[in-house]
Amino acid sequence: MKRDVPPFRADHVGSILRSAPLKEARSKRAAGQLSAAELAAVEDAEIKKIITKQEEIGLRSVTDGEFRRAYWHFDFLSGLDGVEMVGASQGIQFTGVQSKAEAPFVKGKLGSRHHPQIAHFEFLKANTKRTPKMTIPSPSMLHYRGGRNMIAKSAYPAMEEFYRDLGQAYKQAIQGFYAAGCRYLQLDDCSFAYLCDPAQRKMLADRGEDPDKQGEIYAGMINAALDGRPRDLVVTTHVCRGNFRSTFIASGGYELIADLLFNKVNVDGYFLEWDNDRSGGFEPLRFLPKGKTVVLGLVTSKIGALEEKDMLKRRIAEATKYAPLDQLCLSPQCGFASTEEGNVLGEDEQWAKLRRVVEVADEVWGR
Numbered sequence: 542m543k544r545d546v547p548p549f550r551a552d553h554v555g556s557i558l559r560s561a562p563l564k565e566a567r568s569k570r571a572a573g574q575l576s577a578a579e580l581a582a583v584e585d586a587e588i589k590k591i592i593t594k595q596e597e598i599g600l601r602s603v604t605d606g607e608f609r610r611a612y613w614h615f616d617f618l619s620g621l622d623g624v625e626m627v628g629a630s631q632g633i634q635f636t637g638v639q640s641k642a643e644a645p646f647v648k649g650k651l652g653s654r655h656h657p658q659i660a661h662f663e664f665l666k667a668n669t670k671r672t673p674k675m676t677i678p679s680p681s682m683l684h685y686r687g688g689r690n691m692i693a694k695s696a697y698p699a700m701e702e703f704y705r706d707l708g709q710a711y712k713q714a715i716q717g718f719y720a721a722g723c724r725y726l727q728l729d730d731c732s733f734a735y736l737c738d739p740a741q742r743k744m745l746a747d748r749g750e751d752p753d754k755q756g757e758i759y760a761g762m763i764n765a766a767l768d769g770r771p772r773d774l775v776v777t778t779h780v781c782r783g784n785f786r787s788t789f790i791a792s793g794g795y796e797l798i799a800d801l802l803f804n805k806v807n808v809d810g811y812f813l814e815w816d817n818d819r820s821g822g823f824e825p826l827r828f829l830p831k832g833k834t835v836v837l838g839l840v841t842s843k844i845g846a847l848e849e850k851d852m853l854k855r856r857i858a859e860a861t862k863y864a865p866l867d868q869l870c871l872s873p874q875c876g877f878a879s880t881e882e883g884n885v886l887g888e889d890e891q892w893a894k895l896r897r898v899v900e901v902a903d904e905v906w907g908r
Contacts, residue, residue, distance in 0.1 A: 542906045547777070548809075548812070551872070552601075552898075553604070553895055555604040557591050559608060563587045591605075591608070592605070595671070596671055603665070613879040614682045618645045620656050621683075622649070623651045623652060646687075647683070647703070652709075656717055659717045675726050676876075679728040680708060680763060685759075708763075711766035715767070730778050737793035757805075763807070776808045778811055781814065781875055809833060815837055824863060826864040833868065835870070837871055842877045843884055843886075850900065854904070857905055
């Protein structure tokens with residue numbers, strides 16, 4: 542059951558713990574002790590190191606670890622035309638901890654004439670012999686957390702215009718990545734998982750939005766962004782319950798959104814979290830149609846303890862009760878550093894987990 546197109550049997554979500562030299566350089570840059578060019582030189586060197594490490598482990602998809610970003614989503618979103626980062630009354634509330642108090646604000650008409658992260662992809666592609674994978678946030682992430690309050694009414698009096706323009710801005714960005722040689726793109730998304738959590742659904746309802754309709758709106762934006770995409774561009778989405786310093790935001794299985802996610806979102810594959818009881822069971826896989834792939838996130842990125850091979854194989858076997866083995870792959874449940882702070886585990890533990898994913902995938906599906 543060899544698989545020559547992404548997502549691969551052994552794959553990963555994308556972010557990697559920031560290295561010590563990179564953290565030091567970013568700190569110096571923030572203090573005004575390094576120029577932008579000097580920071581970029583450190584980023585280049587450290588990204589080359591993790592590219593080599595991913596290749597040595599045996600991963601067929603390679604990322605830049607999001608080493609040029611502070612956040613998995615804000616850096617990309619603030620690179621869209623019409624968006625800027627602003628101070629916020631508080632950060633995003635995770636379990637027992639908050640992120641920095643800042644957020645993207647839509648101040649003008651949205652677009653993406655030439656997104657700055659296209660250059661990040663070009664560097665990755667030029668420095669790997671494997672399949673370079675670009676990870677960007679889903680368009681829903683510009684709306685979900687702040688809602689109407691983070692969108693200037695002078696720019697968008699009607700939300701319908703905002704949703705339309707955001708889908709088209711993403712379409713422009715994706716065309717730019719494709720022109721740069723990207724053939725494997727991942728849209729990272731929290732909104733679909735959050736729609737399975739009663740507390741998150743209440744939050745949306747309390748601010749005047751219908752959780753069920755929001756899911757349809759978000760699916761529509763993704764589909765608009767992908768409309769007319771080239772046939773050789775593989776697009777996946779990673780559905781996350783929150784990942785900051787090894788904490789989380791949402792709980793709940795995929796049952797509420799499985800049919801929408803699998804049958805109304807026009808992507809090729811899904812990176813889904815199943816590393817603990819908060820994720821529910823595999824039953825929602827029964828909605829997976831032929832021709833699509835689910836990457837089982839069975840290896841946790843939140844703690845360093847290494848999963849046993851037999852346990853991972855048992856869980857893969859459980860998943861096959863609801864979806865064919867040929868439509869499944871294996872990965873960690875999330876990235877290791879959704880923000881530059883990173884999760885609470887060591888670099889050696891991180892690489893051991895990625896190596897374990899490759900080993901188990903080889904034994905289950907064959908090399």
